[in-house]
Structures are given as structure tokens and as C-alpha cells.
Amino acid sequence: MELVDPFGRTVRDLRISVTDRCNFRCTYCMPAEGMVWLDRSEILSFEEIERVARICVEHFEVDSLRLTGGEPTVRAHLTVLIDKLSKLRVPTTASSEFAGKQPDIALTTNASTLRNIAYELKAAGLSRINVSLDSLHRERFEQMTRRDELENVLEGIKVAQDAGFSPVKLNAVIERGMNDDEIVSLAAFGRDTGVEVRFIEFMPLDASEEWGMKKVVSQDEIVAAISAVYPLEQMSARGAAPADRWRYLDGRGVVGVIPSVTKPFCADCDRVRITADGQFRTCLFSTTEFDVRAVLRNGGTDDDIATLIRHAVGTKWAGHQIGHVNFIRPKRSMSQIGG
Numbered sequence: 001m002e003l004v005d006p007f008g009r010t011v012r013d014l015r016i017s018v019t020d021r022c023n024f025r026c027t028y029c030m031p032a033e034g035m036v037w038l039d040r041s042e043i044l045s046f047e048e049i050e051r052v053a054r055i056c057v058e059h060f061e062v063d064s065l066r067l068t069g070g071e072p073t074v075r076a077h078l079t080v081l082i083d084k085l086s087k088l089r090v091p092t093t094a095s096s097e098f099a100g101k102q103p104d105i106a107l108t109t110n111a112s113t114l115r116n117i118a119y120e121l122k123a124a125g126l127s128r129i130n131v132s133l134d135s136l137h138r139e140r141f142e143q144m145t146r147r148d149e150l151e152n153v154l155e156g157i158k159v160a161q162d163a164g165f166s167p168v169k170l171n172a173v174i175e176r177g178m179n180d181d182e183i184v185s186l187a188a189f190g191r192d193t194g195v196e197v198r199f200i201e202f203m204p205l206d207a208s209e210e211w212g213m214k215k216v217v218s219q220d221e222i223v224a225a226i227s228a229v230y231p232l233e234q235m236s237a238r239g240a241a242p243a244d245r246w247r248y249l250d251g252r253g254v255v256g257v258i259p260s261v262t263k264p265f266c267a268d269c270d271r272v273r274i275t276a277d278g279q280f281r282t283c284l285f286s287t288t289e290f291d292v293r294a295v296l297r298n299g300g301t302d303d304d305i306a307t308l309i310r311h312a313v314g315t316k317w318a319g320h321q322i323g324h325v326n327f328i329r330p331k332r333s334m335s336q337i338g339g
């Protein structure tokens with residue numbers, strides 16, 4: 001049975017945060033110091049995550065699972081979880097390209113250790129990798145992530161491609177005055193390496209609360225900057241995918257932009273999320289969470305969990321209000337929710 005929200009959108013994609021911890025401290029996400037981590041006991045076990053995912057996949061026909069965090073690769077034995085998730089099967093009756101198969105399983109990572117684990121991830125059943133990379137200059141990379149890891153990330157991308165992830169996608173958050181002068185060079189990196197670059201508009205989810213509209217580089221500006229150098233043509237409508245996509249007219253690949261702030265894609269949103277501590281959210285910007293962990297740990301049945309999820313989805317709003325006077329920032333920041 002599909003999960004349909006009050007605005008007629010069908011839920012297809014579950015984003016699972018496996019940890020709130022991270023080995024980077026990106027300025028647009030975390031403060032340099034002082035993050036308070038969840039206690040180990042608060043975090044869902046792999047068995048608990050697998051149970052929630054199974055209910056979503058087998059009961060609600062969700063066909064896409066995205067592992068995120070925090071930095072998902074800092075969670076020990078991540079491949080064990082991927083292996084468990086890869087054994088789930090989307091019902092054969094589902095109207096999905098994955099009907100009868102394992103769901104699409106993706107990982108969003110800063111890629112600092114990807115060079116060591118890419119082959120293992122592939123063997124465990126991971127379908128896709130999205131790497132976050134915002135600068136190709138070592139010093140700027142260090143300024144943005146507060147870690148000197150650019151070389152490792154670049155090597156990680158290469159090894160992921162060698163391991164057969166195709167295409168590797170690259171997420172680049174663009175912040176005015178920080179890395180907006182690298183839009184064209186990041187696009188060129190994608191063209192040269194076969195990585196599909198997706199630029200992301202800076203969202204008000206930074207723990208230090210320094211976000212402001214002035215720091216947002218809009219989709220229109222990003223596309224204008226790229227097409228001035230590499231002419232582009234827009235591809236057909238994105239559907240439920242968050243990125244609008246453009247094709248290079250010279251045939252050298254595709255580039256995307258995720259315009260969460262200036263052109264929100266809420267009307268087509270098919271996503272729900274579960275935080276590392278088992279709180280179910282129907283939007284990145286929700287101010288309400290539903291305590292799935294309590295049901296899991298108090299002897300709840302699969303039906304009890306499904307009922308809570310259905311109830312939560314029944315409260316999903318039409319869309320976020322970034323930039324409007326009535327926008328309320330969620331209490332948790334990006335790494336605590338799971339981006």
C-alpha cells in the first residue's frame with residue numbers, strides 16, 4: 001500500500017541518518033567546536049534501522065533508501081547495514097522500476113575515507129554514491145570543512161568510479177563570498193572526470209545560524225555562470241528528484257542545481273526522513289518529529305510502527321517557508337537531522 005500525504009504526493013524515498021557525528025566541520029553545517037553528540041544508546045541499532053526500512057519498503061512500497069548523517073562512514077561496520085538493506089525487496093505489485101528488486105540504496109558522504117571502502121560498499125549492495133565537495137583549492141577546502149582532506153576526497157571519487165559507481169554525483173554547496181568563484185571550475189571538474197555535479201543552494205540549517213538570503217547564490221546565477229562558458233540546454237522536468245538538470249551542448253555530460261531556497265520543489269517532494277535517534281520527519285525543515293524509536297523499544301509491532309508512519313505522513317505540510325516571515329528554523333541543524 002502506497003503512502004500518500006494530504007497533498008497527494010506519494011512517499012518513495014526514505015533518508016536514513018545513521019549518525020549525527022562527523023569527522024569534518026563544514027562551516028555551513030557545524031560549528032568548529034561544541035556540537036553535543038547523541039549518546040550511543042540513543043542511536044538506532046542496525047536491526048532497528050532495518051526494521052523501519054523494511055516496513056517502509058515492504059509495506060509502503062518505498063523504493064529508495066539514502067544513507068546520510070552526520071558522516072555515515074564514521075559509523076562502524078556500515079557495510080553490514082547496507083548488506084541488510086540490500087536484502088529487502090520492493091513488492092512485485094509496486095508501480096516502481098524496482099518492483100521485485102532491492103530498493104535503490106544511496107550514500108551521501110564527504111568521501112574522506114572513500115578510497116578505503118568504495119569496493120566494500122559496492123560489494124555490500126550500495127547502488128549510488130553522492131560525494132560532497134565545495135572547493136578544488138586545498139586552502140579553501142580546508143577553510144570550508146576545517147579539515148585538510150582535499151587529496152583524500154579526490155582519490156575517493158576516483159576509487160568510487162573504479163569500483164563501478166556510475167555516475168558518482170558530486171554535491172557542491174555554493175555560498176556567496178566563499179566559493180561562488182568556483183562554480184565554473186567545479187562544473188569543468190565534472191566535465192573532465194565524468195562526475196555529475198549538482199550545485200546546492202545554501203539553506204538555513206547551519207548550526208552557527210549565520211545563514212542569510214544574501215549568502216544564497218541562486219539557481220539562475222549558477223546556471224548563467226556555467227552557460228556563459230559551457231553552453232547548456234535544460235533537460236525535461238525533474239519529477240520528484242530535487243535537482244533541475246542541464247545538458248552541455250557539446251555532449252560532455254550533465255549538470256544539476258538543487259534550488260531549495262529560490263525555487264523549492266516541495267510540490268513534488270517524495271521524501272521522508274528518520275534521524276539517527278529514530279525520530280521520523282516529513283521534511284528537512286519540519287518542526288515536528290514522531291518518535292519511532294519509542295515504539296521500537298517499547299515492544300511495538302510492525303503494525304504499530306506503520307500506523308505511526310502513516311499518521312506522520314498525514315501531517316506533511318505543503319512546503320517550507322524559507323525567506324518568508326513565518327519561516328521557523330528547525331531546532332536541529334543539518335548534521336543532526338540528516339541532509
Ligand code: SAM
Pocket residue numbers: 022028029068069070071072108109110130131132171172173200201202203204205206334335338339
Ligand atoms: N556528511 C555527508 C556529506 O557531507 O555528504 C552527509 C551529510 S551532509 C549533512 C548532506 C549534504 O548536506 C551535503 O551534501 C552537504 O553539503 C549538505 N549541506 C549541509 N549543510 C547545508 C546547508 N546549510 N545548506 C545546503 N546544503 C547543506
Ligand code: SF4
Pocket residue numbers: 022023024025026029030069070071110132334335
Ligand atoms: Fe560533516 Fe557533511 Fe556536515 Fe560537512 S556537511 S560537517 S561533512 S555532516
